[in-house]
Structures are given as structure tokens and as C-alpha cells.
Amino acid sequence: FGGRSGGCVALLGIAKLLLGLVLGSSLIGIMEKFPVGVLGALLLFAGIELAMAARDMNTKGDAFVMLVCTAVSLGSNAAIGFVAGIVLYLVLWMRNYGRVKPSASGR
Known part of the structure; x- marks a missing residue:
């Protein structure tokens, strides 16, 4: 679906x-x-559906970015939260970029 x-x-x-x-x-x-109650119910279910995206988080870093983005969005507005999430993701990505994962061959 x-x-x-x-x-x-x-x-x-x-x-x-x-x-x-x-x-x-x-x-x-x-x-x-539209009645405010209907819009509120739609917003509630949309929020639940978005929160279920947390199930797809692979690392703690991903979850941290999501939580910071949510907190900043609630504290200010969605645009600033979006920018904060992107900046934090890039900072974490650059921090991890230098780390080399060992290969299966041991080299």
C-alpha cells in the first residue's frame, strides 16, 4: 500500500x-x-507514523540526530530543526569519516 x-x-x-x-x-x-478536533486527530496519527520511523534507526547516532532535530523543532520551528538535524548529521558523518573499518581479509 x-x-x-x-x-x-x-x-x-x-x-x-x-x-x-x-x-x-x-x-x-x-x-x-474543518473542526479543530479532526485536524488534531490527523496530526496525532501523522506524528505517530513519523515516530515509527525510529524503528529504522541503525545507529545511536541516527537516533541522536532525530532527537535533536525534534527538540529544536519543538523549541523554535521546523525549519531551524531541519537545519540543526542536517548540520548535526554532517558533523557526525565527518567525525566518523576518518575511521577505517577493518576489512574481512584482515588488512
Whole structure:
């Protein structure tokens, strides 16, 4: 069920962008008619679905980046949290880049 590649996410983003550009302010009127409880429930389930991504974390570093990104996003806004996550990931990646993993042949 659902998309199998990143292309469907790109198509969804393009569709939402076009919808916002075409409908403009009338879309805001439609959104204002939604009950807050319904939007809250949708947000809750979307958050649970995103939190389930933690199951795919391979290392403690990945989990740490996710937690820092979440904390910064909650403390400020999503854009700053996103940038903090990217910067932290790059710092951890550069720190680990110099470490050489031993090969199977022992050399």
C-alpha cells in the first residue's frame, strides 16, 4: 500500500503546491471550516507514523540526530530543526569519516 519510490512524494508535493497556487485564499476558507478536533486527530496519527520511523534507526547516532532535530523543532520551528538535524548529521558523518573499518581479509 502506498508509494514505492521518492517520485510519488515529489508528485504529492507538486500537487499540493499547485493546489495552493490555484486555489489561494479560498483554500484557507475551506481549511477554517474543518473542526479543530479532526485536524488534531490527523496530526496525532501523522506524528505517530513519523515516530515509527525510529524503528529504522541503525545507529545511536541516527537516533541522536532525530532527537535533536525534534527538540529544536519543538523549541523554535521546523525549519531551524531541519537545519540543526542536517548540520548535526554532517558533523557526525565527518567525525566518523576518518575511521577505517577493518576489512574481512584482515588488512
